[in-house]
Each structure stands twice: as C-alpha cells, then as structure tokens.
Amino acid sequence: MDIFLDVLDTFILDRCYAFLSPDPTAILKDGSLTAPELNRHVKVYYPLQPSKWAEASLWKRDDLSRQALSLYLITWLFAMIMYLLGSLVLYHTLFDKRLLRHPRFLANQIKLEINQGISAIPTITLLTVPFFIAEIRGWSKLYDFTSQSPFWGYTLLQYPLFICFTDSGIYWIHRGLHHPLVYRWLHKPHHKWAVPTPFASYAFHPLDGWSQSLPYHIFPMIFPLQKVAYLGLFVFVTMWTVLIHDAEYLPTSEIINGASCHTMHHLYFNYNYGQFTTAWDRLGGTYRKPKGDAFMEAKPEHGKIEGKRD
Incomplete structure (x- = not known):
C-alpha cells in the first residue's frame, strides 16, 4: 500500500488535499526540490518525482488522518470494483444459470445480494484501514526484493505458507461464526443465500466479512512477505472469494475448496x-463431498454440529 499511496499522492491526492486544505505558506515548486523522503517507497522501484503540490496542503503526507482517509478511499474503491466487476464477469461466463430455477433461489436474490454487498464494504474497509496504516508505517514484515528474503527459497515458500496460514485461520473463524451465540447476529445474513451467486461473495454482515479477512492481514505482521507477492495475493484472495460463489460445478476436486464444496456449505x-482447501474440514470432521448435479434437488437440512440454521 505504501507504493500505491506514493503514486496516487503524486498524480491525484496531493492536488486534491491542496485544494481542500491549502497551506497559505507553501510555495509551489518543482518536485525535485521537495523533501527527499517523499515518494521514498516507490523510488525503490522507479525514480518518480513528487508533484509540485506535494507540500501545498496543511494535511501533509505523513499525517495519520490523511493517510487513513486516503487508504480508506483507495481500499473502498478497489473493493467495489473487484466485487462488482468480478461478480458481473463470472455471472455471465461461469455461473450455472440453472440455479436461477433452484427451489431455494430467492425472488430478486441478485439485487438483494448486491445491496447487502455494497452496504457491507464501507464498514469492512473502515475496519481494515488500521492494518494498512501499520504496513505503510513499517510495522509489518513486508519487504521489497528477493535479496531481502529471510533465506534462499523463501520467495517460493511464502506462497504456500500464506495459503496454509490463512486457510487454517479462516476455517476456525468461519466455524466459530456458526456458534449459536454469534451466528444469528453475524453470519446468518450470509446464509440467507442458500444458493449463492457471485454477487453473494461480499453479501455479509460487515463484522462477518472483516473477521474472515483477518488472517490475510495478520500474516504479514508475523511472516515476511514480499510486496509484489502481497499485491498478487491480495488480488487473488479477492477474486477467490467471488469464484467460490460462482456455482461452476465442473471442477470436483476433493482437495481444493472450490465452488462445489462451498455451495455444499x-x-x-x-x-x-x-477457504482454499478441504484439509481442515477433513481434520475437523466437517468435510462433505460435493454432490454434482444433485444440488438442484437439494432440500433444507438442519445443522447437527454447531446449531440449527435458523
């Protein structure tokens, strides 16, 4: 996020903040003459000079409130685009349209899913911003180049390590959300969609969606992670959340927790x-093999582990 913030500050945000909160004592000057620490994150990769507006606002770049607002807007916009565009593409390409005739598919369900998703994203974003603040202020273990990795081979190891850590964390958080003490208040809104579409991927109670994202943000606080890998994984997990709701049942892997497995849930x-594999479900005794096309005749089934559906 620090690199993105440098780039967006240079091309967009510096001028916006200068307009909203101008510093009357500031003198507009060429970017090369501004404070040398500006754009220090992106300069590691490319010598991008700050704009002449870089110091023209009372809200300086290192101001905590400015950083929080900028990160909120960036994250909210990114999440909205990924959610709506990703869901739209998958709905028109992979989504099994037979599900629209499923006996448990609700009237106006897609509209309801979108409304809930759009409503949840702002709060999820607000709760996520503190993690991004920690990252840009150097409180995480993110690093720039392969040469800075802890040891040889870690550049490849970081990917399966990330998947294993987050898969485990999400399993236990998700299972905990099914406990009767919290299910009705937090997780039940997502289970309104017994037969989900890609638009259900963000149709959560905000605290539900945020809690299940925690392992993604905790990982770089504990384990080293290259920034490029972090960006790629961030996009991947966002799209994976949509993909497991796309109802494409052709892949019936018993290892990967794809759409067929998640629809069983x-x-x-x-x-x-x-989230990604069936490993923890197998260890925890909660794995259920996908049923193929039998899902079209699926009837409601009351829970037997952590409580009833309602």
Whole structure:
C-alpha cells in the first residue's frame, strides 16, 4: 500500500488535499526540490518525482488522518470494483444459470445480494484501514526484493505458507461464526443465500466479512512477505472469494475448496468451512463431498454440529 499511496499522492491526492486544505505558506515548486523522503517507497522501484503540490496542503503526507482517509478511499474503491466487476464477469461466463430455477433461489436474490454487498464494504474497509496504516508505517514484515528474503527459497515458500496460514485461520473463524451465540447476529445474513451467486461473495454482515479477512492481514505482521507477492495475493484472495460463489460445478476436486464444496456449505450449513482447501474440514470432521448435479434437488437440512440454521 505504501507504493500505491506514493503514486496516487503524486498524480491525484496531493492536488486534491491542496485544494481542500491549502497551506497559505507553501510555495509551489518543482518536485525535485521537495523533501527527499517523499515518494521514498516507490523510488525503490522507479525514480518518480513528487508533484509540485506535494507540500501545498496543511494535511501533509505523513499525517495519520490523511493517510487513513486516503487508504480508506483507495481500499473502498478497489473493493467495489473487484466485487462488482468480478461478480458481473463470472455471472455471465461461469455461473450455472440453472440455479436461477433452484427451489431455494430467492425472488430478486441478485439485487438483494448486491445491496447487502455494497452496504457491507464501507464498514469492512473502515475496519481494515488500521492494518494498512501499520504496513505503510513499517510495522509489518513486508519487504521489497528477493535479496531481502529471510533465506534462499523463501520467495517460493511464502506462497504456500500464506495459503496454509490463512486457510487454517479462516476455517476456525468461519466455524466459530456458526456458534449459536454469534451466528444469528453475524453470519446468518450470509446464509440467507442458500444458493449463492457471485454477487453473494461480499453479501455479509460487515463484522462477518472483516473477521474472515483477518488472517490475510495478520500474516504479514508475523511472516515476511514480499510486496509484489502481497499485491498478487491480495488480488487473488479477492477474486477467490467471488469464484467460490460462482456455482461452476465442473471442477470436483476433493482437495481444493472450490465452488462445489462451498455451495455444499450454503446448502447444508455445517460443512466445508475451509477457504482454499478441504484439509481442515477433513481434520475437523466437517468435510462433505460435493454432490454434482444433485444440488438442484437439494432440500433444507438442519445443522447437527454447531446449531440449527435458523
């Protein structure tokens, strides 16, 4: 996020903040003459000079409130684009349209999913910003280049390590959200969609969606992670969240927790809590093998593990 912030400050945000909160004592000057620490994150990769507006606002770049607002706007916009565009593309390409005739598909469901998703994203973003603040202020273990990795081979190891750590964390958080003490208040809104579409991927209660994203943000606080890998994984997990709701049942892997596995969770409630793999479901006794086309005749089934659906 620090690199993105440098770039957006240079091309867009510096001028916006200078307009909203101008510094009457500031003198506009060529970017090369501004404070040398500006754009220090992106300069590691490219010698991008700050704009002449870089110091023209009372709200300086290192101001905590300015950073928080900028990160909020960036994250909110990114999440909205990824959610709506990704869901739209998958709906018109991979989504199994037979589900629209499923007996448990709700009237106006897609509109309801979109409304809930759009409503949840602002709060999820607000709760996520502190993690990004920590990252740009150097409180994480993110690093720039392969040469800075802890040891040889870690550049490749970081990917499966990230998947394993987050898959485990999300499994236990997700399973905990099915506990009767919290399910009705937090997770039940997402299970309104017994037969989800890609638009259900963000149709959560905000605290539900945020809690399940925690492992992604905790990982770089504990483990080293290259910034380029972090960016790629951030895009990947965002799209994966949409993909497991796309109802494409052709891949029936018993290892990967794809859409077929996740739809079993929506239909039968107390199974397949995992995010990427079925490993923790198998260890925890909560794995249920996808049923193929039998999902079209699926009937409601009350929970037997952490409580009933309602």
